[in-house]
Amino acid sequence: MSTKRQPSFGLPAGAGAVVVGSFEMSRGGRFDWHEHPVHQLVWCARGVLAVSVGAAVWVLPPPRALWIPAGVVHAVEASLPATMRSAYVRRRSCRIPWTAPTVVAASPLVCELIGFLADPTSTARSRGHAERLLLDVLRPLDSNPIELTLPLDPRARRVADALMSDPADPRTLAAFARTSGACARTLARLFLAETGSTFGQWRAHLRLRAALTHMAARVPVAVVAERVGYRSASAFIASFRRLLGVAPGAYFATAAHGGSSGRDKDG
Template sequence: MHQLVWSQRGVASVRIGESTWFLPRALALWVPAGLVHATGAVDPSWNRSPYFLPERCPIHWPEPTVVGVTPLLAALFDHLADFGLASDERARAEAVVFDLLEPLEAVAIPLPLPVDARAAAVAAAIVADPADARTLTEWGRAVGASARTLRRVFLAETGLSFGRWRTHARLRAAMPVLATGHPVAAAARRAGYGSASAFVAAFHRTVGVPPGTYFGGGTENPARRG
């Protein structure tokens, strides 16, 4: 069955392959039928995830898709949680949900890990402390490899240059901070950026939309600009 992962309270997370989505109340993730995934939570949460039979669904998104959740959609999700609904009542409510679903132009941030022991040690250290600003040459001295070797290994084993991989790691670390309502400045510090504007630019360039749009469910939220 198709699933919409949504957290009525708190922040849900969804992991699919090497990508993870963080979903505050203003966002839900469409997970197409048959796609293996794992759901969790960043903090104590109460999830409300409607399921839809593919044969009754006019939506055919083949990939996980982030959608904004309006107050009306949230109310419909609550309504669909009533197991006492008659079949025709459920069908009418589902039809309205399908009409209201609007995808956000946003992508997940994959973080594939290298296998090479030296590159894996660098990756683990950056994930543990994304604000660590050591250069690739300095990392090479720490793990016993040249910067050129590490650069080649990261690209070959993750499909990302070292710079892009580190950007992904930093943004992934900032996502839960933003999702739980902290200002952009706090997320920027957690991710190792010198300014909120530099962080917002990196987020927009990588994800496709600025943090205020992503975590505002499609509308700018000044409280998150911090």
């Protein structure tokens, strides 16, 4: 994994209300934990990004972007080669009231405005119009992050590491108990106490995060379901809906539908 620190971005004197930075990221590339004195809109123009804030992880394909308020510590990772474009917004120029990370629809208009603001040849007047329009058209989506806290106890951590290496591993806690150094009841207690989730919930979140990476690479849903350990595509789609609130197809098609949540769209 290639890890580097993204600079704590402050807008240069004389710059407008919004400055766009573009970053090419390799597979496994990562900007480690950092924060900015300005607001940040993270958009993945190509590939897929995972943005972490504490134990919460938002996986962003191109149709989705994430608003990160100023001062929120976060990390960004690319599971596939990706192009990240971030719009940095001065706090005094922004009336957006969101005080927590918020997923927004990266509609065609939002994408075009980010691209326009990345062009250094645009005039100050046209940039001003584009900046105001971008902040006006951002629309939040009803989207849950994936909670994936890792257990600290070495016995539970061995189980977590095995599943992170192979999310499709079908073993139960009773089976893991034979090699982890703890009985199934102890492992269940450790996962709940140290991650805040039951073992089943934790594994479902891990599988979902792995699935989103495959789907971003345009792997068919039925194949994705098998790769991450589901017995059928329908079981995978049901789990996806339960955890993220939309079907898989809708999650990757938001921008094409003008920011609709896509709850009535099949996976």
